[in-house]
Amino acid sequence: MVDVALQASGISIAEQIDRAKVLERLRLGDVAFRHITRAAAVTVLVILGGIIVSLVWGSLPALRTFGVSFLYEEVWNPVTEKFGAIAPIYGTVVTSLIAMLIAVPVGLFIALFLTELCPMWLRRPIGIAIELLAGIPSIIYGIWGLFVFAPFLQQYVQPFLITIFGPIPVLSTLFEGPPYGIGIFTAGLILAIMVLPFITSISRDVFEAVPPVLKEAAYGLGCTTWEVARYVVLPYARVGVIGGVMLGLGRALGETMAVTFVIGNAHRISGSLLAPGTTISATIANEFTEAVGDLYTSSLIALGLILFLITFVVLAIARLMLMRLNARVGV
Amino acid sequence: MARAPSLYASRRRRNAITMGLSFGATAFGLSWLVLILAVLLWEGFSGLSLAVFTEMTPPPGAAGGLLNPIMGSLVMTTIAVLIGTPLGILAGTYMAEYGRYDKLTSVVRFINDILLSAPSIVIGLFVYEIMVAQMGHFSGWAGAVSLAVIVVPVVVRTTEDMLTLVPDTLREAAASIGLPRSLMIQKVAYRAARAGMITGVLLAIARISGETAPLLFTALNNQFWSLDLNAPVASLPVVIFQFALSPYKDWQSLAWTGALIITMAVLALSIIARLLAAQRRSS
Numbered sequence: 348m349v350d351v352a353l354q355a356s357g358i359s360i361a362e363q364i365d366r367a368k369v370l371e372r373l374r375l376g377d378v379a380f381r382h383i384t385r386a387a388a389v390t391v392l393v394i395l396g397g398i399i400v401s402l403v404w405g406s407l408p409a410l411r412t413f414g415v416s417f418l419y420e421e422v423w424n425p426v427t428e429k430f431g432a433i434a435p436i437y438g439t440v441v442t443s444l445i446a447m448l449i450a451v452p453v454g455l456f457i458a459l460f461l462t463e464l465c466p467m468w469l470r471r472p473i474g475i476a477i478e479l480l481a482g483i484p485s486i487i488y489g490i491w492g493l494f495v496f497a498p499f500l501q502q503y504v505q506p507f508l509i510t511i512f513g514p515i516p517v518l519s520t521l522f523e524g525p526p527y528g529i530g531i532f533t534a535g536l537i538l539a540i541m542v543l544p545f546i547t548s549i550s551r552d553v554f555e556a557v558p559p560v561l562k563e564a565a566y567g568l569g570c571t572t573w574e575v576a577r578y579v580v581l582p583y584a585r586v587g588v589i590g591g592v593m594l595g596l597g598r599a600l601g602e603t604m605a606v607t608f609v610i611g612n613a614h615r616i617s618g619s620l621l622a623p624g625t626t627i628s629a630t631i632a633n634e635f636t637e638a639v640g641d642l643y644t645s646s647l648i649a650l651g652l653i654l655f656l657i658t659f660v661v662l663a664i665a666r667l668m669l670m671r672l673n674a675r676v677g678v
Numbered sequence: 679m680a681r682a683p684s685l686y687a688s689r690r691r692r693n694a695i696t697m698g699l700s701f702g703a704t705a706f707g708l709s710w711l712v713l714i715l716a717v718l719l720w721e722g723f724s725g726l727s728l729a730v731f732t733e734m735t736p737p738p739g740a741a742g743g744l745l746n747p748i749m750g751s752l753v754m755t756t757i758a759v760l761i762g763t764p765l766g767i768l769a770g771t772y773m774a775e776y777g778r779y780d781k782l783t784s785v786v787r788f789i790n791d792i793l794l795s796a797p798s799i800v801i802g803l804f805v806y807e808i809m810v811a812q813m814g815h816f817s818g819w820a821g822a823v824s825l826a827v828i829v830v831p832v833v834v835r836t837t838e839d840m841l842t843l844v845p846d847t848l849r850e851a852a853a854s855i856g857l858p859r860s861l862m863i864q865k866v867a868y869r870a871a872r873a874g875m876i877t878g879v880l881l882a883i884a885r886i887s888g889e890t891a892p893l894l895f896t897a898l899n900n901q902f903w904s905l906d907l908n909a910p911v912a913s914l915p916v917v918i919f920q921f922a923l924s925p926y927k928d929w930q931s932l933a934w935t936g937a938l939i940i941t942m943a944v945l946a947l948s949i950i951a952r953l954l955a956a957q958r959r960s961s
Contacts, residue, residue: 484888
């Protein structure tokens with residue numbers, strides 16, 4: 348019976364090596380392998396810990412100099428070395444909100460199409476196409492946004508928005524000013540396209556997990572497809588959908604390259620969505636290599652720390668929600 | 679009786695409207711893929727020539743190619759995969775084989791899922807702090823390490839998932855003929871999960887080959903031919919970033935060509951990965 352083990356360890360039986368010795372070596376190998384894999388698993392935790400520690404360490408000079416005011420000051424002046432994070436934080440939050448406002452309804456409708464309406468033979472191709480959209484690197488969205496999408500918006504969409512929302516009180520401020528093409532609004536739209544696949548594929552998976560019996564019962568009562576989706580599928584899948592949305596939000600908050608191309612990099616908060624702005628990640632990407640002086644570098648790292656904390660919380664909520672859903676499906 | 683037909687009609691109407699919306703949403707979502715690919719092919723294909731793969735990046739106004747960034751990307755991606763894959767596979771092995779139900783595994787799984795979608799620019803900052811700031815200069819090694827940090831969670835996730843799918847009967851059969859556990863994992867479980875694990879590695883390569891943000895301040899960029907990993911190394915995404923934002927026409931068209939190359943490589947990788955996964959499912 349030990350023959351297999353002997354062969355596996357590369358020792359021919361002809362050599363007549365002491366059986367106990369071989370078994371001892373195998374046992375040691377077993378223990379060693381177990382510990383190596385355990386160490387690798389712990390390394391994942393060490394990486395996360397390392398990220399947090401190094402970011403905190405790097406941002407200490409800035410946090411010590413500016414204190415809490417770093418969080419709400421708008422000034423960003425490398426010459427006088429005065430830095431505040433509120434403009435990039437505002438840009439990050441607003442672009443992500445625009446993205447979610449568009450991507451969530453569209454993503455849910457696509458998921459509805461894929462699970463309820465689409466003929467079977469078309470489901471896989473469309474699903475794969477949507478997932479390919481998720482695989483396109485963000486720099487491609489960036490270069491496409493800069494050369495194709497932004498000029499298009501500037502020429503056709505933004506003038507239109509300015510004219511129709513002009514007479515309406517609140518909306519006129521949101522869509523005010525010259526159509527630059529690049530700005531918060533464009534960045535939000537690009538982010539919407541980028542997070543759409545994530546929201547779609549998770550919603551689809553969650554919708555598919557709804558027990559057919561429930562849907563069939565509703566159809567049997569005479570419900571329309573929309574009523575089944577609205578009153579049976581959506582309530583059942585709610586937790587998972589929220590998890591998927593949060594996952595998409597996490598992506599949108601941290602997205603760098605696509606935004607950097609089209610946001611305009613202006614450190615100010617403007618009432619108009621069409622004006623250029625900046626986000627945390629775009630600021631870091633644009634300025635980090637050119638930052639001179641410890642305080643400047645440290646302020647940028649502090650921005651990175653803020654971004655990491657925000658996304659960590661959002662992603663953690665997303666995972667907890669999806670885990671809760673899995674637990675329920677498991678039961 | 680008079681109300682009932684109108685109620686039916688309004689329900690039917692509402693259904694038709696929302697179903698129309700979901701058709702529209704799908705067409706809307708797919709049209710972006712078509713639009714992006716069409717523009718990429720249109721803009722990038724004209725610049726595609728042999729020179730792109732044989733010449734260095736040019737100064738503004740001159741002809742040239744993308745040889746040094748392509749090589750830089752290949753080298754850094756290879757090193758990142760060589761570092762990240764074993765680490766990820768081992769961690770995934772622990773989670774699926776040894777500690778499937780213990781506390782450590784659930785913590786690692788949770789953290790790993792967060793790392794999976796953590797902003798890549800933050801990973802760049804992390805590697806800048808631990809490598810670039812300590813060594814005092816930008817380097818290809820730092821770039822490769824930051825990419826490896828992105829590879830690890832992808833590989834951990836797929837390895838764990840794929841090993842969990844391996845039927846326990848296979849493990850029991852291996853144990854019953856006296857195979858030690860470590861050999862059972864290496865000779866039986868890995869072999870059964872091989873296709874899925876390769877898929878994970880391919881997806882990880884697809885993911886990092888387009889990554890720009892973590893390379894910006896680790897590997898930086900290099901105008902010249904250099905495979906010295908202790909010095910700044912050019913990479914395709916960073917060169918695209920630099921060239922696209924430049925005012926020079928020929929730099930911009932090289933950026934489009936580079937974008938086309940990356941996208942085709944990434945799409946090819948993810949399609950191969952999917953085919954592998956599908957093959958596994960059908961067998």
